Amino acid sequence: MHYWLMKSEPSEVSVDDALAAPRSTVPWTGVRNYQARNFMRDAMRVGDGVLFYHSSCAEPGIVGIARVASTPYPDPTQFDPKSPYHDPGSKREEPRWLLVDVQVLRKTRNLTLPQLRADPALADLLVLQRGNRLSITPVERRHWDRILERLAD
C-alpha cells in the first residue's frame, strides 16, 4: 500500500467533476512528464491512497480522498490529433504515456496550501518543497495519517 498526491487543475477536472463521473472515477489523462508517468507505470497499485489536489487555481489545496482504481494503461489522448495532449511521436504499438483510473472516495474541505505549509508535521511533504512541479508525488505514511487527521477536525 502506497500513498500519492495527484494534482489536477479544477478548470480541467475538479473533485466535483470526478464525483459526478460514473463510479466517481476518472482516467488521469494528460501526464506528460516521465517521472510522474513512471510512478503510475511502476509503483502504483490498485487501492493505493490518493490525495486529490487542486492546482493552478484561486485556492490550491487538498480537496478529496481517492484511490487508484486501475492498473496502468495507455493514455488515449496521446493518439488524438485534436487533443492538447496529442503526442505525434508516440506509436500505438509502443505508447509513450500511460495513466491510471482514479476513484474519488470522498470530497473533503479544502486543506489549503497555506494550511499545509503552516503544519510542522508536514514540513517535508514533497509537494511543499521549493521548485516542485511534479504532478504526482509519493506521500509518506506519516504524512498521509497527519493529513487525514487534519481533515477530520
Add this chain to the structure above:
DNA sequence: GCCAACGTTGGC
C-alpha cells in the same frame, strides 16, 4: 501577468 524553478530540445 510575473517569475522562479525545472524539464526538454537541439546544435555542437
Add this chain to the structure above:
DNA sequence: GCCAACGTTGGC
C-alpha cells in the same frame, strides 16, 4: 556529453 535557449508549471 555539454549547455544555451526555450517551454511549462504553478504559486502569487
